[in-house]
Amino acid sequence: MSNFETFLWVAFPWLCIAAFIIGISWRWRTDQFGWTTHSSQIYESKLLRLSSPLFHWGMVFVVIGHLMGLAIPKSWTSAVGISDAAYHLIATIPGTIAGVAVVLGLIGLLYRRIANRTVFLSTSKSDKVMYLLLGAAILSGFIATLSTQVFGGPHGYDYRETISPWLRQLLIFNAQPELMMDVPWEFKVHVVAGFTLIAVWPFTRLVHAFSAPVGYTTRPYVVYRSRDITARPVRHDSGWDPVRSVKTQHDDEARWHGA
Template sequence: MSSYEIFLWVAFPWLCIVAFFLGMFWRWRTDQFGWTTHSSQIYESKLLRLSSPLFHWGMVFVIVGHLMGLAIPKSWTRSVGITDELYHVIATYPGTLAAIAVVLGLAGLLYRRVVNRSVFLATSGSDKVMYLFLGLAILSGTIATISLQLLGGPHGYDYRETISPWLRQLLVFNAQPELMADVPWQFKVHVISGFTLMALWPFTRLVHAFSAPVGYVTRPYVIYRSRDITASPARHHVAWEPVQSNKDQIDEEARWHGA
């Protein structure tokens, strides 16, 4: 293999992985207040209510499908009685529906950012870079799924013979770049764009994907005053009475003795 291919399928993925972990650590240490979605819901909510769930739920199924296809060897699915043909059907058709949902959701989010001026002005430079590479990763994966898996014949392209073992061996420091030599260009573009997005991840709003409101379930209640004018006033405890100054006490005693 050429040095270019070795860099592309060995060095580049590892550089992206290192950038991801170091970037996440740096972001957490230096910018915890910026660890957020930078929500623009205050500017527009109608399109957001439609596009955001479509995009995020579609991504959940896309990620689950990627984990199943890349992490689980073919021998494991065969051992539990799942034939290659059945696996292809299970992976392709739900994966295509999930991909369509993600594309439609992303299109709605992008349309909202471009058309709504307030949302557009709230879009930072890192947001624009993020949307560019996120869109490239999603579109390349969708094109690969539809052209090679859905329309590529009854069996499609068997990425579990090439891409999946290449990635697993890469992660255990046993790189085998030759496995990627004959992979269709659609999947190659998807892999490269996916790793590029991974490298950029810590420096964009995508960090919110690794946030979970765990502390919400244990935080104390927030107590508000009632707006009901018919509600009886709260009973004051004697310990909550204001402490009088010495002058107030003297004046009160004088009035008492004068009476």
């Protein structure tokens, strides 16, 4: 194993994770007003209404699939009676559908940002870098799925024997880079692209993925005042009104009821 391979499968992922953790903390402490999607919906909404849900819902299922495939050991699924062939179908079919949705959604978002001049002018340099790295991670993963899982034979490539244990051991500081030696190049490219995206994540608009509107359901109601000029003010008694004569009080009452 060369020094470059050791760096690629040990040091590089750790550096990317460190950049992510430090970057997220720094961004939260120094730039909460910039912690936003920088929405461009005001410039164009038709393509956005189609592409954005397609991309985001697809990504939800892609992330769930990654977590299941990488975090759950193969011995656990075997223990509950799920065979390799059954697992392959369970993972590949929904994963491919989710991947198609993400790719189509990303293409729509990119086309919208390039074709619409107003949206293009609102695109910052960090947005361009983000789209480049995001596209590399998504496309490399989609290509790896198609080439090794969909068209790679009846059982595909069993990443649960190499990539999954490599990542789990890496996260507990027990690096085993030798597990990545015989991994297909498509998955290697996807892993490198994914960790690169993780490293730059805190410095782009992708931070909005960690902003869930949890407090929205418990926030107090917003009370608006009526702007109808015909609306009468609600009369209320005040303990600080000056003492008035009986005649003045009767006159005030008559004027109030007459109104």
